[in-house]
Amino acid sequence: MTAAMNAPPLLAATGLAKAWGGVRAVDDVSFSVAAGEIVALIGPNGAGKSTCFNLINGQLRPDAGRVLLSGRDITGAGPARAFRAGVGRTFQIAATFASMTVRENVQTALAAARGQIMRPWGAGRNIARDDAMRLLALAGMAGMTERPAAGLAYGDVKRLELAIALAGAPRLLLMDEPTAGMAPADRAALMRIAVAVARAQNIGVLFTEHDMDAVFAHADRILVLDRGRLIASGAPAEVRDSPAVRAAYLGDGVLFAATADDRRQ
Amino acid sequence: MSFWIAQFLTGLASAASLFLVASGLSIIFGVTRVVNFAHGAFYMVGAYVAWSLTERLSGAFGWWGGVLLAAAAVAALGALAEILVLRRIYQAPELFQLLATFGLTLVAADLVVMLWGPDELVGRRAPGFTGSIALFDQMIPAWDLFLIALGPVALGLLWLLFNRTRFGVLVRAATQDREMAAALGVNEKWLFTGVFALGVFLAALAGALQLPRESVNHHMDLRIIVDAFVVVVIGGLGSITGAFVAALLVAQLNAFGILLFPKISLVIIFLVMAAVLAVRPWGLLGRPDVAQRPPAATSARPWRPLGGAGRLAMAALVLAAAALPFVSGDYLVIAATETLIFAILAVSLHVLLSVAGVASFGHAAFFGLGAYGVALAVKGLGLGMGAALALAPLVGLVGAGLFALAAARLSGVYLAMLTLAFAQILWSIAFQWVEVTGGDNGVLGLWPAGFAAQPAGFYWLTLGLAVLVIGVSRVIMFSPFGYGLRGARDEARRAASIGVSPGLMRWCAFAIAGTGAAVAGALFAFLKGSVFPDTLAIPVSVDSLVMVLLGGVQTTLGPLAGAVAYKALSIWLLSQTQWSKLALGLVILAVVLAFPRGLVGVVNQWRDRWLTQRRPGHGEPP
Structure with a gap:
C-alpha cells in the first residue's frame, strides 16, 4: 500500500447508489481493490450484492457515484468496454459457448482480446493455440481441451469460464458467486486456482460468495453489505468479530458458527 | 360521414374473426413456443367443413350446430396433428416445428381442393341474421353486427377461461414457466394437446363464422395467417387482450387504408407494426421477459471444416x-x-x-x-x-x-x-x-x-x-x-x-x-x-x-x-x-x-x- 500511495488504486468505487423503484438497492457505497488483492463482497440475501456487482462491471449505470479502473472512468461503460479496460468476469450461472470445444472457447476469448475477432479469414481453431492450452492447463483442464463444452460437468464449466475470463489478461477479475452450484471438493479447488493465478499475475479479485469457508479462507479483505449500505470492511478476523455484521446475519452469528452444516446442503 | 361509419363497422366485424384466429395463435405460441404456420390452414378447413355441414343440417339450430360442430371437428383434427406430429418434435431445434406446420399447410392446401373442388363456395346465411339494418343511412348487414358483438364476448369468455378455470390457470402457469409447471405435476403432454386444440378451435370457428360474409376458397389460409401474425406481434406474444386491441387496429387499418392511403394500402399494417415494435419491442401489451429458448442452431456437436476426404468429395x-x-x-x-x-x-x-x-x-x-x-x-x-x-x-x-x-x-x-x-x-x-x-x-x-x-x-x-x-x-x-x-x-x-x-x-x-x-x-x-x-x-x-x-x-x-x-x-x-x-x-x-x-x-x-x-x-x- 505504501509504495502506491500516490497512484490511483486498481479499482475505486466512490459513492455508488442505485435505486429500483423506491428501494435503495445500493446506497452510497465506496471501496477500493488494489492490484493483487483478493476482496470478498458478502451480505445477507437482498443486501444489494448483485446490483453492486453489476455497477462495477459496467452492466448497470449507477444513479450516483463513479467506478474508476486505475483512475480511468468506466462507470456504466457496458461489458464490452469494461473488458477492453481490463476487467474479466465470471457469472453466477456459468456461461460458456456450448457449440464449441473447450479449447475453442478459450481461443475465441483470446482472439477477441487480441483484436482478431473481426477477421473473416484464416482458421479460428488455430488462433493462439498454445496460449489457450496454457490457460486451460492453469485451470486444471489440460486433459479435456478437445471435448465439446456442451458435455462438460458443471464444475468443469466453471473452470472453463475462469480460463475464458483470464484470456483477456485482466487486471481486475470479477467473480459472481464463483463456487455456486458446485460440489464441495470442486469449490475449494476452483478458489485455489483463481487465487493462485491472481497472486502470480498481480490481478485484483472482487468476488461475491455465499460459502463462508471460501470467503474466510481466501479473502484478504471482506466488504459486508446490508440493505444497500456498506456496514463493515476489513480483514477477515475484524469482520468476523464485528457486532454490526453479526447483527446483520440474523443477529446471532449462526451463519459463521454453522457453516459446516450449511455447506453440506 | 355515414359511409365512414359503415366502413368502421365493417372493420369492427372483421376484427372479431381476426381476433379469434390471432388469440389462438398467441395461446399456442405462449405455451408450446411453436410458431404455428398451419393456423391459417385450420381457419380455412374450418370454413370448408362448416360449409358442408350447414348445407346438410337444416333449420336454425342446424346452421349454428353446423358451425360449432365444424369448429369442434377441426379442433379434433388439430389435436390429432399435435399428437402425431408436434408431440414428437418439441425437443427438436426451435423453428423445426415451424417446418412441420408448414408441411401441414401444404397438405391442407391441396386436400381442400381435392375434397371441395377449386371453385369458390358460397355458404348459407345465418338464420336470423340474413337481412341488413339501416344505420346512419347505410345498410349494415345484420351478421356484421353479430360479429361486432361477438368480439368482446369472445374476449370475455377467454378471460373467464384463463382466470376462473383450473385449465386456464395451468395454461398461464405453463406460459410463464414450463419447467416449473411440469415440476408442480402438470401433465405437460395433455396440456399442450389441449392448448393446441383450443387454439385450432378458435381458428376454425373464425373460419366458419366467415361463411355469411365471404365465399369459401383455397386462398383463405395465407391471407389470414399473415394478418394474424401481425396482430399477435403488435399485441404482444401471449397476451389475449393485446391480440384484441391489435385485431381492432389491424382490421380498421385494412378497412380505411384503401380509402385514405391507396398508394400504400397493402403495406400499411406492416408500417404500423414496424412503428409499434420501434417504440415497444415486445408489442403493445407483451412482456419483455417471455422466456426465450436457446437458439436453435446451438449444436452440442462442434462444427468442423471439411477434412481432406470431404474436400475431395466436394x-x-x-x-x-x-x-x-x-x-x-x-x-x-x-x-x-x-x-x-x-x-x-x-x-x-x-x-x-x-x-x-x-x-x-x-x-x-x-x-x-x-x-x-x-x-x-x-x-x-x-x-x-x-x-x-x-x-x-x-x-x-x-x-x-x-x-x-x-x-x-x-x-x-x-x-x-x-x-x-x-x-x-x-x-x-x-x-x-x-x-x-x-x-x-x-x-x-x-x-x-x-x-x-x-x-x-x-x-x-x-x-x-x-x-x-x-x-x-x-x-x-x-x-x-x-x-x-x-x-x-x-x-x-x-x-x-x-x-x-x-x-x-x-x-x-x-x-x-x-x-x-x-x-x-x-x-x-x-x-x-x-x-x-x-x-x-x-x-x-x-x-x-x-x-x-x-x-x-x-x-x-x-x-x-x-x-x-x-x-x-x-x-x-x-x-x-x-x-x-x-x-x-x-x-x-x-x-x-x-x-x-x-x-x-x-x-x-x-x-x-x-x-x-x-x-x-x-x-x-x-
Whole structure:
C-alpha cells in the first residue's frame, strides 16, 4: 500500500447508489481493490450484492457515484468496454459457448482480446493455440481441451469460464458467486486456482460468495453489505468479530458458527 | 360521414374473426413456443367443413350446430396433428416445428381442393341474421353486427377461461414457466394437446363464422395467417387482450387504408407494426421477459471444416455438376440452375439463422433487392450483365445494413416478424410504385450477355458463383469472426464480457446474409429474364427457411443439401402431379418425423454412432 500511495488504486468505487423503484438497492457505497488483492463482497440475501456487482462491471449505470479502473472512468461503460479496460468476469450461472470445444472457447476469448475477432479469414481453431492450452492447463483442464463444452460437468464449466475470463489478461477479475452450484471438493479447488493465478499475475479479485469457508479462507479483505449500505470492511478476523455484521446475519452469528452444516446442503 | 361509419363497422366485424384466429395463435405460441404456420390452414378447413355441414343440417339450430360442430371437428383434427406430429418434435431445434406446420399447410392446401373442388363456395346465411339494418343511412348487414358483438364476448369468455378455470390457470402457469409447471405435476403432454386444440378451435370457428360474409376458397389460409401474425406481434406474444386491441387496429387499418392511403394500402399494417415494435419491442401489451429458448442452431456437436476426404468429395461433386450440360437437355439444365440459385439463397440464410442464431421470416427482402438491383442496373443505368451482377449484391448489402440498424433493439420472434414486415414493405413498393417498378407487370427483358445467353453458359456462371458464395460463407464460418458470431449466438452475456458485441455481430450477419441473398436474386432475374414483385413475396421467405431447416439447422452443409433436395423435389413434383403441394407436404412431414435434426443432421448422427462403435472409450475428434 505504501509504495502506491500516490497512484490511483486498481479499482475505486466512490459513492455508488442505485435505486429500483423506491428501494435503495445500493446506497452510497465506496471501496477500493488494489492490484493483487483478493476482496470478498458478502451480505445477507437482498443486501444489494448483485446490483453492486453489476455497477462495477459496467452492466448497470449507477444513479450516483463513479467506478474508476486505475483512475480511468468506466462507470456504466457496458461489458464490452469494461473488458477492453481490463476487467474479466465470471457469472453466477456459468456461461460458456456450448457449440464449441473447450479449447475453442478459450481461443475465441483470446482472439477477441487480441483484436482478431473481426477477421473473416484464416482458421479460428488455430488462433493462439498454445496460449489457450496454457490457460486451460492453469485451470486444471489440460486433459479435456478437445471435448465439446456442451458435455462438460458443471464444475468443469466453471473452470472453463475462469480460463475464458483470464484470456483477456485482466487486471481486475470479477467473480459472481464463483463456487455456486458446485460440489464441495470442486469449490475449494476452483478458489485455489483463481487465487493462485491472481497472486502470480498481480490481478485484483472482487468476488461475491455465499460459502463462508471460501470467503474466510481466501479473502484478504471482506466488504459486508446490508440493505444497500456498506456496514463493515476489513480483514477477515475484524469482520468476523464485528457486532454490526453479526447483527446483520440474523443477529446471532449462526451463519459463521454453522457453516459446516450449511455447506453440506 | 355515414359511409365512414359503415366502413368502421365493417372493420369492427372483421376484427372479431381476426381476433379469434390471432388469440389462438398467441395461446399456442405462449405455451408450446411453436410458431404455428398451419393456423391459417385450420381457419380455412374450418370454413370448408362448416360449409358442408350447414348445407346438410337444416333449420336454425342446424346452421349454428353446423358451425360449432365444424369448429369442434377441426379442433379434433388439430389435436390429432399435435399428437402425431408436434408431440414428437418439441425437443427438436426451435423453428423445426415451424417446418412441420408448414408441411401441414401444404397438405391442407391441396386436400381442400381435392375434397371441395377449386371453385369458390358460397355458404348459407345465418338464420336470423340474413337481412341488413339501416344505420346512419347505410345498410349494415345484420351478421356484421353479430360479429361486432361477438368480439368482446369472445374476449370475455377467454378471460373467464384463463382466470376462473383450473385449465386456464395451468395454461398461464405453463406460459410463464414450463419447467416449473411440469415440476408442480402438470401433465405437460395433455396440456399442450389441449392448448393446441383450443387454439385450432378458435381458428376454425373464425373460419366458419366467415361463411355469411365471404365465399369459401383455397386462398383463405395465407391471407389470414399473415394478418394474424401481425396482430399477435403488435399485441404482444401471449397476451389475449393485446391480440384484441391489435385485431381492432389491424382490421380498421385494412378497412380505411384503401380509402385514405391507396398508394400504400397493402403495406400499411406492416408500417404500423414496424412503428409499434420501434417504440415497444415486445408489442403493445407483451412482456419483455417471455422466456426465450436457446437458439436453435446451438449444436452440442462442434462444427468442423471439411477434412481432406470431404474436400475431395466436394470437388468431385462440383466437377460432376459442371458436366451436367454435356449429358442432359436444356430443361434439366435450367431446373438445375434454379436449384443452384436457391442453394445460394439457403446458404445465405444459414449464415443468419444458424451461424448468428437470428431467425428471419423475410429473407425474400434481400433476394428481391438483388433481383430489382439487376433491373435498376440494366434498365435504369444501362449496365451490362457483369456490372449488374456486381452492383446487385451491394443493393442487398445496403438494404440489410440499414434494416439491421433499425432493428437493433429487437430479438427472437419479434425480430423475425420485423424482417417479414421489411420484406412486405419492399414487396408493396415493388407492387404499387408502378412508374418505377412496373408494378405487377414487372421489369422485362433482362437477358444475360453473350456467353451466358445459352442455358449451359448461364448454368456454369451460376455454378461458379454458387461455389464462390458457398466457399466464402464457409471460410467466414470457420474464421475467428465466425467464432465471434457463434459465440454471440451461444451466450450473448459471455460474448459481451470478452469484448465481442452481440449487436455488432448480428449486424454483420445481416450484412453478409443480405449480400449473399442478393447474389441469388440477381441470378434469378437473369435466369427468368424479368423481375416481378413475387421475388419479394412470402413464399420465397418460406422456401428459404424450409430449405435450411430441412437440411439441418445445426449443421454446416445442411442448407446445401436442403436446397437441392427441396427445390429439385418441388420442381419434379410439379411436373409429375397436380397434387404437388400435397406430395411435398407429406415428404416434409415424413422428413420432420424421421430426421428431426434435418437431412445432414441425421448423416452426422449416423457417422458419430459409427465412429464411437469403432473407437470405444469416447475418443477425441482428430
